[in-house]
Amino acid sequence: MKKLGISLIMLALLANCKSSKVATAAPAAYAPSDEQLKLAINRWPGTASVELVEGNKIYTNECTQCHSNFPVEKFTExxxxxxxxxMAxxxxxxxEQKTKLTKYLLSMRDTKVNSVQN
Ligand code: HEC
Structure with a gap:
């Protein structure tokens, strides 16, 4: 009985440890701000939020195979x-991926760069 109690505590500790690891390993979820979505729809009518989410995924997953991501505001349009x-x-x-990436990058840039010069 005593042994079982200890095993249960160990199990509980293990489970706890595992779940906290999963939580810290998860990447920060990206969702476009209302502003970004509005800017994207202005340029490309009918743009869906999910396209920007996929564009972000493409940028963070496919565009980091050889170098890290560049800040969007670093370059002109x-x-x-x-x-x-x-790079595509x-x-x-x-x-399709290239289109989503373009929509994501340029609309994100628009949210950061308040300049008429592109
Ligand atoms: C197969 C490797 C590889 C992949 C994948 C790749 N790049 Fe590059 N990237 C390079 C190399 C090499 C350079 C520097 C030389 C050049 O411009 O060709 C570069 C340069 C750049 C630059 C220019 C930086 C500057 O200071 O001028 C940008 C911006 C860039 N990459 C964006 C991207 C994006 C966006 C993607 C995803 C679509 C991507 N890269 C995927 C290899 C890669």
Missing amino acids: KKWLHEIDE PKAKLSP
Whole structure:
């Protein structure tokens, strides 16, 4: 009886440990802000929130195979469009993935850069 009690405590501790590990390993969930979604819809009518979520996934998963992600505000829009054209084949993106990535990056950039100069 005593042994069983101890095993149960050990089990409880183990379970606890496991669940806290899972929690810390999970990446921060991204969801577009209302502002970003509005900006995206302005440019590309009909854009769905899920496209931006997928664009973010493509950026963080497929575009980090050779280098880390660049901050979106680092480059002009023109430079981003050029780089996306150059990099999409390197990351083996489908045309649909490339579109989602473009929508994500440019609308995110719009939320950070308050400038008329692009
Ligand atoms: C197969 C490796 C590889 C993958 C995958 C890749 N890149 Fe690159 N990237 C490079 C290399 C190498 C350079 C630097 C030389 C060049 O510009 O070709 C670079 C440069 C860049 C630059 C220019 C940085 C600067 O300072 O001018 C940007 C922006 C960029 N990558 C974005 C992306 C994006 C977005 C993706 C995903 C679609 C991506 N990369 C996927 C290899 C890769």
